Amino acid sequence: MTDASRLISGETVAATTNETSQLARRLKEALTNPGLVAAIPIGLLFVFGFLGPLALVLAFSVMPASSFSLAQAPTFENYAAIFSNSYYISFGISLFLAAATVAILLLVCYPLAVALVRVFGKKGALLTLLITAPLFVADNLRLTGWMLFFVKGGVLSGTLAYFGVEMDSILYTMGATLFGLVYIYLPFMLFPMVLGVSMVPPQVREAAFDLGATRFQILKEIDIPLAMPGILMGALMCFILTAGAITEAKVMGGTAVVTIAQDIQKEFTFAQNWPRGSALSVVMILLAGGLSLALLKRIDLDTIFGRK
Amino acid sequence: MNDFSRTARYLYGSLVALLLLFMYLPMLTIALASLSRSKYFRFPIPAWSTNWYSEVFQSLSIRDFFWTSLIIAVLVALVSTVLAFFGALAFARYRWKGRKLYQKLLLLPILFPQAVLGLALLLWFTALGIETSWRSAVFAHVVWIAPITTLVIAIPVYGFDPSVEEAAYDLGATRWQVMREVTLPLLAPGILSGFVSAFLLSWANFPLSMFSTGADQTIPEWISAKVQSGYTPQVPAVGTLMMAGAGLILAAGYTAAAFQSHRRRRLVAEGH
Numbered sequence: 001m002t003d004a005s006r007l008i009s010g011e012t013v014a015a016t017t018n019e020t021s022q023l024a025r026r027l028k029e030a031l032t033n034p035g036l037v038a039a040i041p042i043g044l045l046f047v048f049g050f051l052g053p054l055a056l057v058l059a060f061s062v063m064p065a066s067s068f069s070l071a072q073a074p075t076f077e078n079y080a081a082i083f084s085n086s087y088y089i090s091f092g093i094s095l096f097l098a099a100a101t102v103a104i105l106l107l108v109c110y111p112l113a114v115a116l117v118r119v120f121g122k123k124g125a126l127l128t129l130l131i132t133a134p135l136f137v138a139d140n141l142r143l144t145g146w147m148l149f150f151v152k153g154g155v156l157s158g159t160l161a162y163f164g165v166e167m168d169s170i171l172y173t174m175g176a177t178l179f180g181l182v183y184i185y186l187p188f189m190l191f192p193m194v195l196g197v198s199m200v201p202p203q204v205r206e207a208a209f210d211l212g213a214t215r216f217q218i219l220k221e222i223d224i225p226l227a228m229p230g231i232l233m234g235a236l237m238c239f240i241l242t243a244g245a246i247t248e249a250k251v252m253g254g255t256a257v258v259t260i261a262q263d264i265q266k267e268f269t270f271a272q273n274w275p276r277g278s279a280l281s282v283v284m285i286l287l288a289g290g291l292s293l294a295l296l297k298r299i300d301l302d303t304i305f306g307r308k
Numbered sequence: 309m310n311d312f313s314r315t316a317r318y319l320y321g322s323l324v325a326l327l328l329l330f331m332y333l334p335m336l337t338i339a340l341a342s343l344s345r346s347k348y349f350r351f352p353i354p355a356w357s358t359n360w361y362s363e364v365f366q367s368l369s370i371r372d373f374f375w376t377s378l379i380i381a382v383l384v385a386l387v388s389t390v391l392a393f394f395g396a397l398a399f400a401r402y403r404w405k406g407r408k409l410y411q412k413l414l415l416l417p418i419l420f421p422q423a424v425l426g427l428a429l430l431l432w433f434t435a436l437g438i439e440t441s442w443r444s445a446v447f448a449h450v451v452w453i454a455p456i457t458t459l460v461i462a463i464p465v466y467g468f469d470p471s472v473e474e475a476a477y478d479l480g481a482t483r484w485q486v487m488r489e490v491t492l493p494l495l496a497p498g499i500l501s502g503f504v505s506a507f508l509l510s511w512a513n514f515p516l517s518m519f520s521t522g523a524d525q526t527i528p529e530w531i532s533a534k535v536q537s538g539y540t541p542q543v544p545a546v547g548t549l550m551m552a553g554a555g556l557i558l559a560a561g562y563t564a565a566a567f568q569s570h571r572r573r574r575l576v577a578e579g580h
Contacts, residue, residue, distance in 0.1 A: 033404050034404075036398070036406065038395065038398035038402065039394070039395065039410050041395070042391045042392070042398075042414070043410070045391060046414070046417070049448075050420075052432060053429050056428070056435055115320035115321075115323055119316075119320045130328060130331075131328065131331055133555075133558055134331050135508075135512070136505070136508035136509065137335065137550065137554055138512040139512070140535065141531055141550065142334045142338075143334070144334075144547070145333070147535075149333065153349070155351045157351075158352055183331075183334070186331070237418070240421065241419075244420070245421070251535065261421060261423045264424060264427060274431065285424070288419060288420050288424075292415070301408075302400075305462055305463050306400065306466040
């Protein structure tokens with residue numbers, strides 16, 4: 001009996017030591033794994049600066065309206081309020097603007113990316129830098145520049161008046177907002193697209209050409225499929241960022257265009273209704289997160305960024 | 309390269325020229341507007357003046373906003389570059405189990421509307437009892453900028469030859485020595501471009517600053533407030549100065565990186 005129990009307890013002890021040593025070994029393995037260790041600092045930033053705030057938004061979205069604490073019974077009234085109010089208008093506007101911006105940018109940026117990669121060669125890198133450099137100037141300042149360009153008596157109407165053409169300001173319309181979005185997000189589409197187009201090996205195109213493929217066939221069968229990771233990256237980034245845009249609508253659209261991000265801002269600031277603002281944000285988070293994860297699953301980031 | 313005819317090359321060339329004009333037209337308009345004497349912008353400009361610049365230089369509040377923007381940008385660039393250096397090694401250099409997932413998660417803050425992120429962070433700071441000021445703005449900027457800096461540094465890391473590090477280990481170098489003598493110098497150009505882009509992105513940021521600076525104000529916030537509450541040519545004057553500053557920093561960074569890679573090539577050619 002004692003032997004048996006000793007045996008049992010001995011075995012358990014052995015098993016526990018085995019388990020702890022295994023755990024210790026795993027921990028040691030993890031801590032000596034340079035990749036994991038190097039990822040820790042930015043990983044902590046991701047948890048405390050991104051996941052944490054978004055989780056808090058999620059928690060606030062199920063609190064009673066206009067409350068400022070989380071210590072209450074959860075409710076879905078905010079979501080019900082969103083769907084029974086007219087928020088679908090600003091959601092619709094934002095999604096329409098995002099889709100239109102992406103469509104325009106795809107058409108404009110593809111030939112530009114081809115020009116930068118295949119026609120300009122070495123000079124293309126400097127040109128790409130010149131085109132992306134405006135990213136380092138505040139969005140609202142550049143949009144103010146366009147405002148002064150389009151405003152009545154501004155650069156455009158002043159120039160036209162010189163030639164005897166009278167023109168009303170096109171500012172504060174949906175079209176002006178779309179123009180502002182296309183302008184601001186062009187580098188975000190162009191840069192991944194340049195990476196994508198430079199992923200197409202010239203030999204493959206030459207081979208197809210030698211085998212008698214037409215230019216259109218090469219474009220359809222080789223150029224676009226092989227550049228797809230870059231194209232998808234650009235389209236994804238532009239769609240999400242324009243769907244959450246706020247400054248472009250304010251400066252170029254005035255009061256004529258109200259986007260969903262403006263509604264969210266209003267709930268958090270003037271209306272002081274955090275739960276409703278949070279519920280609206282959750283819809284935005286689901287849209288951005290869902291699209292990103294779905295598309296990123298199909299993209300191998302090493303092939304986009306890792307090309308020499 | 310040869311499958312482009314002369315006409316096609318001209319066509320593509322003019323397309324890129326048009327694009328450059330399109331990208332810089334609003335900035336030229338800003339520079340033009342800063343030199344107009346009258347308070348309201350009219351084109352063609354009837355009378356010129358540099359008065360608005362002297363007003364800007366005399367304004368104590370604009371000086372305050374300038375320093376706030378500068379402190380935030382410097383701190384953001386420093387913190388982001390340190391985080392991004394290690395982040396980029398994990399992204400591109402080491403092969404480890406969770407790497408593919410890590411790469412995707414890292415992109416999520418970039419693929420997220422900044423204004424909504426700014427509001428979420430405002431809620432986060434308030435819930436944690438942190439009073440928003442330029443300090444919280446530094447944190448908010450880093451959340452968005454450090455992943456971008458990581459990508460900027462990761463691209464040259466892909467081209468980094470790990471056998472150089474291994475050779476140093478074989479010659480008896482310690483981990484710290486390898487980092488200081490091999491890894492850091494080889495990646496210096498990438499780290500520099502990461503630092504410069506982090507600084508400039510923070511310097512130009514408006515949507516995150518709007519919700520995270522509290523009572524403090526940055527230059528882009530001031531521009532936005534002025535444009536909405538009452539335009540004065542001080543706005544384009546400040547804007548022109550900001551653009552000139554960003555241009556100078558970019559040019560200096562580009563020259564430094566070009567010089568560095570030129571020197572490295574010469575050293576390699578000479579067989580050092």
